[in-house]
Amino acid sequence: MATVSGDWIKKLPLDSQIEIYENIVRKDYTQVELAKIQSELKDEFSKHTEQGRRTDLEDGTSAKNFAEVKRVSDMVGGIFGESGRTVEKRVSVYKQAKENPDDYGDLLERMEESVHSAHRELKRRKDIAEREEKLKDAPELKNLILGDCLEKIEEIPDDSIHLLLTDPPYGTNTVTGARFETEKLREDWTYDGDDESVYPLLNRLFEKMKPKLVKDAHIYIFTSWKAWHRLYPIVDEFFEVKNWLVYLHYMATAGDLYRYRTAASSIMFASNGGKRPIGSHKWNFIDERGTYRKDGMAHHPAQKSISICKKLIENSTVEGETVLDPFCGSGSTLVAAEELGRNWIGIEKERRWYDVAKSRILEARN
Ligand SMILES: C[S@@+](CC[C@H](N)C(=O)[O-])C[C@H]1O[C@@H](n2cnc3c(N)ncnc32)[C@H](O)[C@@H]1O
Incomplete structure (x- = not known):
């Protein structure tokens, strides 16, 4: 089994890369393995699309806008036969869990059961944390x-x-x-x-x-x-x-x-x-x-x-x-x-x- 992160693949044009990935994707990855691979692919594909945009845009802006991020996720999703949104959720849980294991590490296990549920829980916790931070100095409302x-x-x-x-x-x-x-x-x-x-x-x-x-x-x-x-x-x-x-x-x-x-x-x-x-x-x-x-x-x-x-x-x-x-x-x-x-x-x-x-x-x- 070839590994999907081989450097030789990355030197090929994007179209060829996608075709190769499609042919070597295994079906039995754990969710965490899949997240790691998809995260690397996203990063790799983003380089291509950013470069593409940079030459497209006259002012040379490396516009990493929503449409672009979404397109990359869709490309990765296409390889694995799932939606770009699912890829985004899986990668987002994976990255947050790695960056902040105390708060989100347990979600990796939950992700093996369901990506959507782990992501929902991630959002819930992040939402709580953000609001707590915002309200840190707010006055008490006694009622x-x-x-x-x-x-x-x-x-x-x-x-x-x-x-x-x-x-x-x-x-x-x-x-x-x-x-x-x-x-x-x-x-x-x-x-x-x-x-x-x-x-x-x-x-x-x-x-x-x-x-x-x-x-x-x-x-x-x-x-x-x-x-x-x-x-x-x-x-x-x-x-x-x-x-x-x-x-x-x-x-x-x-x-x-x-x-x-x-x-x-x-x-x-x-x-x-x-x-x-x-x-x-x-x-x-x-x-x-x-x-x-x-x-x-x-x-x-x-x-x-x-x-x-x-x-x-x-x-x-x-x-x-x-x-x-x-x-x-x-x-x-x-x-x-x-x-x-x-x-x-x-x-x-x-x-x-x-x-x-x-x-x-x-x-x-x-
Ligand atoms: C139908 S929602 C109310 C939504 C509200 N009308 C609004 O505009 O946001 C009911 C709420 O009751 C809360 N709740 C459920 N059981 C409760 C309990 N035993 N004590 C206090 N709140 C409770 C839920 O967390 C939920 O936010």
């Missing part, structure tokens, strides 16, 4: 709490919350895959939550939360038609379910011949009792077309728009009252409350989303 809401809810004083506005983690079964607008977004996010554990959690949470709410507090829970029948009896046990709200967001979901495309989602509206007004003539239909594109899902896979959070907060509270979101994710509810002059309390158990929420709130304050 943004990192931890499990079931425990942390106990720190909240009784009769202090005027509005519970939240978006619990129902799990992937209630979020259609198409909501992740691109394959890339889907791969880059990690988002846990599963259908079976969330309902008992909500049951215990609402029980602990009831005394924290003022007597006429309102409750809005983002949900889905798939979760509604399971959520209803749990909310109904502690509060009075008053309405089903529908908001039209017009996400570009992929339809098919067998199901309707999703353009709307549901919110459960409930009350802790009493007669808190929501303002006159409010429909149970909220038109949010446009805001989802603008607000997007740049921060969290289940991100809600600040615009819809603001509408609900404005309907159910006045300035100075307090909004609670025990599953605050990237902090959309809290940013909306902040911008409307409401007090807020947010709880998030994952450091990654907690940091995102913190930086969004600090941005909103500037």
Whole structure:
């Protein structure tokens, strides 16, 4: 078996190199072996393409732009019968693990199981590290709490919350895959939550939360038609379910011949009792077309728009009252409350989303 990194190959024109590599590629490399080979090939091919560009460009810039990097990865991928993106992911995990074994070394083992999963984990850790670095000197936000809401809810004083506005983690079964607008977004996010554990959690949470709410507090829970029948009896046990709200967001979901495309989602509206007004003539239909594109899902896979959070907060509270979101994710509810002059309390158990929420709130304050 010839080795793919033989120097004699590198002296040949690029086309001949690729042809030779295609003929000698073994099928039984480990992922780490493959990463090493592909990394060397990428470096080697980059030299050719950079040289090519340098002569192409009159100003002599060695433009190593995205298209070029991608083209090199595609060339390498072509040799091994896979996409350039897979090559980029494998090489990126490999390089990071070698450069920083304490933080990423274990990912090499994970890569033997799945390149995509190792890369996803790499991105998650890098994201956390970057945000921690950015927030190093940021002030503490005492009402943004990192931890499990079931425990942390106990720190909240009784009769202090005027509005519970939240978006619990129902799990992937209630979020259609198409909501992740691109394959890339889907791969880059990690988002846990599963259908079976969330309902008992909500049951215990609402029980602990009831005394924290003022007597006429309102409750809005983002949900889905798939979760509604399971959520209803749990909310109904502690509060009075008053309405089903529908908001039209017009996400570009992929339809098919067998199901309707999703353009709307549901919110459960409930009350802790009493007669808190929501303002006159409010429909149970909220038109949010446009805001989802603008607000997007740049921060969290289940991100809600600040615009819809603001509408609900404005309907159910006045300035100075307090909004609670025990599953605050990237902090959309809290940013909306902040911008409307409401007090807020947010709880998030994952450091990654907690940091995102913190930086969004600090941005909103500037
Ligand atoms: C549906 S997402 C909320 C997204 C949010 N609406 C936004 O706009 O970013 C639910 C969040 O709850 C968090 N979470 C799940 N279980 C939790 C728990 N027991 N305590 C606190 N947070 C939890 C998840 O990490 C996730 O970020």
